[in-house]
Each structure stands twice: as C-alpha cells, then as structure tokens.
Amino acid sequence: MTAMWAAREHHRFEAAGRPFVYLVPSAAIFELDEASDSVLRTLNERPRTREELTEAFGDAEPAIAELARVQAIAEVSVPPPATPKVIPLAPFPLTTMVLNVTNQCNLSCTYCYEYGEDKIVDTENGRQPKFMTEETARQSVDFLLKESGKVAHITFFGGETLLNFPVLRKTIAYARRRAAEEGKDVDFSMTTNATLLKPDIIEFLAENRIGVTISIDGPREVQDKFRVFSNGAGSYDVVAPKIRELLKRHRSRPIGARVTLTSANLDVKRIYRHLTEEIGFWEVGFAPVTTSASRGHAISDDGYDRMLSQFRELAYEFLEASVANRHHGFSNVKETLEELHKGVSKAYPCGAGLGLLGVATGGDVALCHRFAGSDAHKVGSVTTGVDRQAQAAFLEKHHIANKTDCSVCWARPLCSGGCYHEAHTRYGDTGHANLHYCEWIRGWTGVCLQIYGELSVRNPAFLAQFDDQDMKETVS
Amino acid sequence: MIHLKPINRKAVRVEQATDHDVVALQRTALPQNPHFPLGCSLIFSPGWEADRTGGTAGLCQPVERDLFDCHIGCYWPAQVPDQLNHAPDWTAKCAAAQKDWRKIDLIFP
Numbered sequence: 001m002t003a004m005w006a007a008r009e010h011h012r013f014e015a016a017g018r019p020f021v022y023l024v025p026s027a028a029i030f031e032l033d034e035a036s037d038s039v040l041r042t043l044n045e046r047p048r049t050r051e052e053l054t055e056a057f058g059d060a061e062p063a064i065a066e067l068a069r070v071q072a073i074a075e076v077s078v079p080p081p082a083t084p085k086v087i088p089l090a091p092f093p094l095t096t097m098v099l100n101v102t103n104q105c106n107l108s109c110t111y112c113y114e115y116g117e118d119k120i121v122d123t124e125n126g127r128q129p130k131f132m133t134e135e136t137a138r139q140s141v142d143f144l145l146k147e148s149g150k151v152a153h154i155t156f157f158g159g160e161t162l163l164n165f166p167v168l169r170k171t172i173a174y175a176r177r178r179a180a181e182e183g184k185d186v187d188f189s190m191t192t193n194a195t196l197l198k199p200d201i202i203e204f205l206a207e208n209r210i211g212v213t214i215s216i217d218g219p220r221e222v223q224d225k226f227r228v229f230s231n232g233a234g235s236y237d238v239v240a241p242k243i244r245e246l247l248k249r250h251r252s253r254p255i256g257a258r259v260t261l262t263s264a265n266l267d268v269k270r271i272y273r274h275l276t277e278e279i280g281f282w283e284v285g286f287a288p289v290t291t292s293a294s295r296g297h298a299i300s301d302d303g304y305d306r307m308l309s310q311f312r313e314l315a316y317e318f319l320e321a322s323v324a325n326r327h328h329g330f331s332n333v334k335e336t337l338e339e340l341h342k343g344v345s346k347a348y349p350c351g352a353g354l355g356l357l358g359v360a361t362g363g364d365v366a367l368c369h370r371f372a373g374s375d376a377h378k379v380g381s382v383t384t385g386v387d388r389q390a391q392a393a394f395l396e397k398h399h400i401a402n403k404t405d406c407s408v409c410w411a412r413p414l415c416s417g418g419c420y421h422e423a424h425t426r427y428g429d430t431g432h433a434n435l436h437y438c439e440w441i442r443g444w445t446g447v448c449l450q451i452y453g454e455l456s457v458r459n460p461a462f463l464a465q466f467d468d469q470d471m472k473e474t475v476s
Numbered sequence: 477m478i479h480l481k482p483i484n485r486k487a488v489r490v491e492q493a494t495d496h497d498v499v500a501l502q503r504t505a506l507p508q509n510p511h512f513p514l515g516c517s518l519i520f521s522p523g524w525e526a527d528r529t530g531g532t533a534g535l536c537q538p539v540e541r542d543l544f545d546c547h548i549g550c551y552w553p554a555q556v557p558d559q560l561n562h563a564p565d566w567t568a569k570c571a572a573a574q575k576d577w578r579k580i581d582l583i584f585p
Contacts (some may be wrong), residue, residue: 032479033481066479343484343486456483
C-alpha cells in the first residue's frame, strides 16, 4: 500500500500577506512559499499519498521533503515522537528570589489574592510574622548567593513592600557586599503600590538603580474601584503625584506599571493611554485578575473576548511603532515576542520552583511569592536550603507531559498550562491546566505570531534585539 | 532549503540540526539520499558476516555467538566476555578483525 502523509501539529498564520507556520512542539517559525503552503494546507484537510500531491501540484517532492525534514508533515504510519519528560537536574541554579518583606498592606484592594476571599495564607493570625526581620533577609541573601549562578536577581515584594523599607535598604547594602565577596552580580527590583513613596525613598531607589514596578489600574475612576484604603477611599489622588515625582527623578531604570484587569475594568487602550501619556510610564503590563470564577470581578468568557480585541489593537499599535523604530510600552507583546523569537518550548509555565523561588516573611521558601507562607507549597527554608525531595516531586507532577488537556493544543510551547497560582485558585490544584483561559491564550499567541511575522518582513532588525538578551522572569 | 525560510532562532536550529542528519538503523519517514545505516553491516564484524565456524548458520544468536563488535557499537545485547574485569586480553591477538577474527576465542565463565 502507498504510504499516506498527514500534517503534524502546527499553527498556520498569515502576516504581511505571506503564509507562515508555527511548529509544535519545536516552536520553530518558518515562512512558507506557495508550494510548501499548498502541500501543508492540503495535508491538513486529510491525509494523502505523495502521488496525489504530485498530481495536484506538479513536482511537489522538494516541498514535501523540506516539510518532512522539519516535521511539519509525516507519514501517517509513523507515530509522532512522544513528549520527552525530562526533569531538570537538581540543584538547578537559582536566578531570581522574591522576598516578601512584609505580608501587610496599607491598601485593601478588594480583588487581592493575598488578602481577599481567595487568600491561601492567613496573614492576620497565621504562623508567619508580619514583617521580615533583617536577619531573615540576610539569610535569604546568603541562600540566594549560594544557589545562584553568576547573576542573581532579588525582587522585593509584599504586602506593600515599602512598609518594610528599613529592611529593604539594609538588605540591598548587605547583598551588594556579599555578592562582591562571591564574585557575583546582583540586581534589584521591587513592586509597590506607590502610596508610601517619599523624596528620600525615591532618591534611594534612583541612586541604587532599583527596578521599580508600580501596581496601578489606570485613571482615577478605574483605580479607585478596587484599589482602595481600608476605609473605602480611593488611592488615585494619593499615588498619582508620587508616581510623577518618581518618574521625574528615577531615570536609571525604565519604570513599568502593572495593571490588574477585572470584569469591571477592561478598557485596556484607555488605561494604556492614561498611564503612558498622562502619567509617563515607560511600560505598561496587563494581567487578568486571579480569582475563583464565582467572584463578581472574575473575567467571563465574553470579558476575555473583549480583552483580546483590545490587546490586539494595542499590539498592532506596537507593531507600527516598532516598524518605525519608535518605542511602544505595551510590555505584554514584547515579552511574548521575545519568547517566540527564541523559540521557547516550555516544560513548565514559569520558573517557579526552579530558577525562581519566593521567600515568606519568616524565611520559608515556596514555589513563588504568591505561595510564600503556605505550608502546602513550601519547598524549603532559607536556613535549611531547598528540600530537594519536595522540589523533585513538584517538578515531576507539573511537567507538561502530565497535562493531557494541553497535549492537543498548539499554544502549549508558550503556555504550558498557565500559572500554578491561578490553577490553585480556580481548581484547587496547582497541576491543573488553566482551561478557563485557553481560548484567550490561543487568541493572544495568534496575535503575537502575526506581529512577529510582520516584523520579520518589515523590520527584522527589531527582532535582533532579543538575540543577546537573557530571559528574565516577570513577577506579578 | 528553498521552500521554507527559517524565521526565528529555533527554526534556524531545526534547519541546522536536520542538515545531513545521522540516521542509524531506525525506521524514519524522512527521505534519505542515500541511507547508510550505521553499525556492523558497514564494516567487517565477526558475529554478523560470519559465525565462529566461518559459516553463516549461527549469526546473531544469543549466548556466545554475538561477538566482538556487538558489545562496542551495536544495540544488540551482546554475550561477550567481561573485558574490563575477567578477560582483559580477549581481543589481544586480534589486531585486524578482517584478518584475525578467528583468534578471538570463546571464554566460559
């Protein structure tokens, strides 16, 4: 019998009037010509023999050979190679450590995963202290420098990080000194709600080149909907002038805004305009709120559709700016473009539990900052080190090969099932694929592929900027 | 490649990795031009071309008939003496397999 040929997993898309293919799971992106595009599309309808293809397209052999070579197509009888389940070797070098210097906050944002209805750690009466001590912070630094490679990143997080500014300030000095002794480079960043920014703090952040991310949701009526003080008063009028001061003085690192999107707050373009043009942020990143589906602020399927169409419009603005070599601060698209450019194909959705760990106020080490302080997600402590058994069990359980839902999705090289904390909040299981936003992820990945394809034709030099960049974890 | 143009870095690596790929004895859908399987069929290896009697009746059988090359370059579960511990000189008299293969003797534990 003559062998039948079929298409393997892929996502075909068009950009700049040309056909492209994104191959799964290799994450390679090829531009197709007419011959290879015809063969691929025909085989995607149903399997055919080489003779049928030759009959339809003339001499299709060279195109078939090339598509087969990159495994875009294959003989039906040859099973695709099984997903290799390779567990990273321990000890895996630590690149980023998120220090929760406090679990207290002076705001009472109603959607907050740390204090709201979906919280997993009792920060009021729980076992963890409310503030990290100087000693625990120093032990954390020692722990990081012991486990890290040449470069170590420390991110200060909360709670509201600046509630514990004295410890932050001393930890930075200590980490600089210790890193110099070890011959390593250390780099600092922090997230804050901006309410406690003062001239001397701003001066310190600028002088020490601390990367700053501000949690802010947008213009006054948007910000004040959820980001409120405990008496219900909005925080916009408090933070806006302080952020302007910060942006004016702190020029040594680009400062980004981090926006939480909710069902009541999906006007992405308007928020972006306000934060860049009126406030002056260099970059704005958006993330949908993490919450269980029953909450009023949870984003529904319709909401995800609306969000996607707004993201798409903003992404095309980013494209036109990039073609003209102008800066555009929509950071979501830039991060995805970088991953597409490198051809990342992930076994795990993020570095949590691997290259990134979160430290709770008491010194417990968790998968990431979102789980810091939770006994169920503890993988060690800064004094006793990483519990290698717990880490191995975590990596074994959360590998993409275990997520059967994802095994047929073309977006899995980038998504890999999505955020563990989101899954925990939605499904009570960190290993569950985040099925509620699959359509959104595929839609957004599709948009970014189009932008990537356009840039590869219209301004390939723009993409070359990602060549030498190390991937960095974003913390949100 | 003429019909596909690698765009991202992974595509460049896929192209490089599949350029003159090494294909051994596995069945593969990739067109090969021509396909040279690696292993004992390319070189003279007693145990495949000829059995210990110089004939072909005992080729590729288990126990003592899988000789010489099987334990070095082949996946076959070779039944050969333990050259590291018990029979370090097993192939000492076999300078060139084509000529000297009859000098490789059987060793019983």
